[in-house]
Amino acid sequence: MAPRGETTGYAPMAKLTFGFFSFLLVVSTTNGLPLPPEMYYQAGNIRCLRCPAGTYVGVPCTTQDTVGKCFPCHTGSSFSEGFTGLDHCLNCLSCRDDQEEVRPCTATQNAECRCKKGTYCPLDHPCEVCLTCTESCPPGQELQFPCNSTSDSHCGPAQSGSWIIMVCVPILLILLLLIGLCLCKHLKWCKDRRSRVQMTENPDTEGIPLIYPCLVFSAETKKEDQEAIFRRSWDHFVEEVPMPKWDQFMRMLCLSPNSVNEAKENNRDNSREQKIAMLDAWYQQKSGNVNELLSYLHSIRLHTPATIIVQKLLQEGYYVDTN
Numbered sequence: 234m235a236p237r238g239e240t241t242g243y244a245p246m247a248k249l250t251f252g253f254f255s256f257l258l259v260v261s262t263t264n265g266l267p268l269p270p271e272m273y274y275q276a277g278n279i280r281c282l283r284c285p286a287g288t289y290v291g292v293p294c295t296t297q298d299t300v301g302k303c304f305p306c307h308t309g310s311s312f313s314e315g316f317t318g319l320d321h322c323l324n325c326l327s328c329r330d331d332q333e334e335v336r337p338c339t340a341t342q343n344a345e346c347r348c349k350k351g352t353y354c355p356l357d358h359p360c361e362v363c364l365t366c367t368e369s370c371p372p373g374q375e376l377q378f379p380c381n382s383t384s385d386s387h388c389g390p391a392q393s394g395s396w397i398i399m400v401c402v403p404i405l406l407i408l409l410l411l412i413g414l415c416l417c418k419h420l421k422w423c424k425d426r427r428s429r430v431q432m433t434e435n436p437d438t439e440g441i442p443l444i445y446p447c448l449v450f451s452a453e454t455k456k457e458d459q460e461a462i463f464r465r466s467w468d469h470f471v472e473e474v475p476m477p478k479w480d481q482f483m484r485m486l487c488l489s490p491n492s493v494n495e496a497k498e499n500n501r502d503n504s505r506e507q508k509i510a511m512l513d514a515w516y517q518q519k520s521g522n523v524n525e526l527l528s529y530l531h532s533i534r535l536h537t538p539a540t541i542i543v544q545k546l547l548q549e550g551y552y553v554d555t556n
């Protein structure tokens with residue numbers, strides 16, 4: 234029987250296997266060792282040795298326990314795996330359009346296909362068509378295994394849930410607190426509370442006099458000396474008003490920034506003279522009196538300095554307190 238022109242595809246590998254097989258056969262027959270039963274096949278009444286992988290039985294043997302004629306498979310379109318008693322090679326698998334080839338078909342091994350990326354075929358089902366992978370997990374779940382060619386994506390309870398709670402809950406609490414504080418501004422009880430807090434925070438609250446003094450010049454003070462005496466009292470203000478509060482004091486006097494700057498320019502390096510010059514500027518604009526200056530001190534909560542100044546003025550004897 235003719236080999237049907239299949240010798241063209243006779244792979245060197247098949248030759249080698251065939252050579253080894255013949256060697257085995259020679260060894261086994263010369264040594265009289267029996268070959269395992271799966272090495273044989275039945276051809277009618279006669280028992281033949283199988284052909285090697287990558288070939289098929291072209292002509293069965295005519296002598297018991299020998300190899301007939303083996304012809305090679307068409308590499309790329311047919312194959313045989315292991316020793317074979319078949320009179321033909323098996324057709325190679327060709328991958329479908331929705332599959333990709335993982336391994337090509339060889340004379341001794343079938344091709345292997347798998348579903349393209351983004352699709353899958355479960356291993357325990359016949360794969361007629363590749364199914365589309367599930368892309369996202371339902372709310373509250375997270376991806377545990379991504380989709381691959383044999384298994385859909387697996388979702389499971391979100392493990393990081395506790396982590397999210399640990400981050401989100403404090404942020405939410407802080408937001409609520411801020412909203413609460415904003416609302417609080419508009420509520421009366423909050424206002425009361427704020428003013429109470431301010432009262433307790435201010436260390437000078439104790440200095441508030443029960444009755445504010447009202448100073449007038451004493452009967453002995455001559456009319457023509459009064460301005461000079463008032464001007465001299467400014468020294469007490471310079472001494473008693475703490476440095477950081479001085480600017481605030483000047484703002485209470487409605488002294489323009491220009492006047493303040495001029496006073497500073499004209500009395501460089503002498504902070505006492507600067508302050509006196511500012512009071513002088515105020516006096517020239519408004520011609521106020523000592524009670525006015527004292528009331529400004531009280532309005533910016535400098536109760537203690539105001540009280541000390543009053544004590545000093547009363548000691549000097551030019552003023553008396555009518556209250």
Ligand SMILES: *[C@@H]1O[C@H](CO)[C@@H](O)[C@H](O)[C@H]1NC(C)=O
Pocket residue numbers: 378379380381382383384385387
């Ligand atoms: C596909 O994923 C499953 C689990 O989701 C896994 O058991 C299997 O080994 C994977 N297969 C491949 C080819 O990666």
